[in-house]
Amino acid sequence: MTDENIEYETMEFDVVIIGAGPAGLSAAIKLKQLNAELNVVVLEKGSEVGAHIISGALFETKALEELFPNWQDMNCPVNTKVTSEQTMWYDSETQVKALSPSLIPKPMHNDGNYIISLGNLCRWLGEQAQTLGVEIFPGFCAIETIKDNNNQVIGVKTGKMGIDKQGKQKDSFVESMLLLAPVTLICEGARGQISKQLIKQYNLDKDCDPQHFGLGIKELWKIDPSKHKQGHVEHGAGWPLSDSDCTGGSFLYHMEDNQVVLGLITDLNYSNPHVSPYDEFQRFKQHPHIKEILTGGERLVYGARTIAKGGPQSLPKMHFPGGLLLGCSAGTLNAAKIKGSHTAMKSGIEAAIVIAQGFEQEHVVKHLAHFEFQFNKSWAYQELTLQRNFAPAVHKWGAWLGGAYAFIDINIFKGKLPWTLHDKTPDHLTLQPADRCDKIQYDKYDGVISFDKPSSVFLSNTNHEEDQPCHLKLSDESVFSTTNLPIYHEPAQRYCPAGVYEVIGDEQKLQINAQNCLHCKACDIKDPTQNITWTAPEGGGGPNYPGF
Structure with missing residues (x-):
């Protein structure tokens, strides 16, 4: 195939999967099993799976x-079972109390789960x-889909490698490749x-x-081994986010090896x-x-990532041509559980079942339209439906009242209340002008418990x-x-957890330190003018998280 007079290397497959995460790998495995x-x-953009x-x-x-x-007999790295758990309410910077398990929404209980x-x-x-x-091709970024004359996706194009900042080819230049297939599965993670x-092109x-x-x-x-409780889980809410009029929560999990x-x-x-x-x-x-x-411990790894938590009412149409x-x-x-790996894996499994049936019946592309019906029958979608009001309730009423609502909805009415809450305002439209909001004074980093962004990014192996x-x-x-600096005091320098965006010099210029990027996508999501678009860098770039 050619594009702009360029001859691309082309590889053909039955199914192309973008992203070697839980969804993509589960789909691949189930397809081969069937x-x-x-x-x-x-294709995996990271340097390795x-x-x-x-x-x-x-x-x-x-x-x-x-x-x-028989996963337990296969040396699967799922070993540390949850042995105890607590949900904490942080009243202030010094006060905390453990909440009774009977007051916690059922999805947050972790009996039988693993760290x-x-x-x-x-x-x-x-x-x-x-x-x-x-x-599996690690170190390759898919940058766009390829479509036929009927506007149907027939594969993906990988990014070029060996291009300098001026757009010129270096000695290491490698041209894009085209990977073609009748089925393409997009499993990039949140805000890929x-x-x-695709969501924009097909109005999904x-x-x-x-x-x-x-x-x-x-x-x-x-x-310190004396402080370690292998298998113990804590979730928390309240301070410090409550002091800054934010919602969210904390987690602390005791893994293996102290x-x-x-x-x-x-x-x-x-x-x-x-x-x-970051400073919160x-x-x-x-x-x-x-x-x-x-105290007395050693920080080993740092990382950041956005999660999609809108619930089933925020799910786009999952099928496209x-x-x-x-x-x-x-x-x-599942926002109430703060877990998405099992539901992502289930979406991949259900996709594989539909695709395998389609190939067997020799009309796989048409058969893809059955996926959402199949997924909506699954335990994963039923689970999402049960907790559908959790996230919008917390958004509307905060962690305390929203959590109380979720308890009533889920524990008492089993998620069957005859209504669904909605949050129609996109996250990027919620920012107020900076001069209408209280400034927040964060403490200096002590280098023992709290650390600056550069030292943290170093521990992400980015x-x-x-x-x-x-x-x-x-x-x-x-x-x-014209907008982001005078109205919002350039929020990117604060919402980015890696110091990518800096306002420098007396002239107040924006500097983008792209080499620090953790690929979290917060900038793409939160920029109030939607002026920033995250795109995939050269394949293999980004963080290299060990132990996460």
Whole structure:
């Protein structure tokens, strides 16, 4: 095939999958289990499978059991069972109390669940997929879909490699490739580049609420063995986000080897442009309850990622001509559980069943239209429906009253109240002008419990080829000086958890440090003018998370 007189290398498959996360790998595995003759390929933009995977790391095994009923005999890295749990309410920067389990919405209970490294689980799933004959290409970014004359997706185009900042070819130049297939599955995670394009091109979100997002910031620590409680889980709400008029919550999980993973999820519908989710997290760690656990320990890894948490009322149409949106590309995370891996895996499994049936009946493209009917019958969609009012209730009434509503809705009425709450305002439209909002004074970092952004990004093992075009695109460079700086005091310098956006010099210019990017997509989501578009950098770039 040619494009602009360029001859591209072309590879043909039965199914092309974008993203080696839980949804994509589950789809690939199930496809090969159902039909070993299918030619399946998975493209992964990270340097290896699992490199870009970051999760709260609480895992339900329901979907895993459907893929591998004997997973416990297969050296699967799912080992640390939840042994105890608490939900904490942080009253202030010094006060905290444990809530009675009887007051907690049922989806937040974790009996039978595991604390895992999702990255390691994806590495294991990748190995199982390859054993079954799936081809996996790490270090390759899909940048756009390819369509035929009927506007049907017939594959994807990968990004060029070896282009300098001026757009010229370097000695390392590698041309784009075309990967063609009758079926393309988009499993990029929340706010992916291609899923965003497809939702707009095919108007897939015309009948749903706007998607809503939270920014999860997370660290892995090795702590004093005397403070470690393997299998213990804590979730929290209240301070510090309540002081900044934000919603969201914290988590603290005791893993193996005296390690704990802790983090803070800040809902991106906050209104005060002075809010810094990164600094809210650093402040959270200074609470005596958390600081006591971390003191004497060592911070090992840092990372950040957005999650799609709007609920089923924010799910776009998941089918488009020639393919499907799966997992967090659509928004299948269960916000009440703060878990999305099992539902993402189930979406991949159901997609594989529909696709295999379509190939068997020799009309796979038409058969894709059955996917949403199939998925809506599954336990995953029923689970999402049960908790559909959780996120909008918290958005409307805050963590305390919203949580109380969720308890009544889920625990008492079993999620069957005859209405659905809605949040029709996109996250980027919630910011108020900076001069109407209280400034927030964050404490200086002590270098022991709290740390600056550069030292944190260092622990994410983030690396990009520096001499390449900036992958963070501004639609209009003048918006910074006409709108974002004078009205909102350029919120990107605060909502970005990696110091990518800086306002520098007496002339107040915007500097973009693209090499720091963690691929969290917060800028693409929260920019009030929607002037920033996140695009995939050269393949293999970005964070390399170990242990997440």
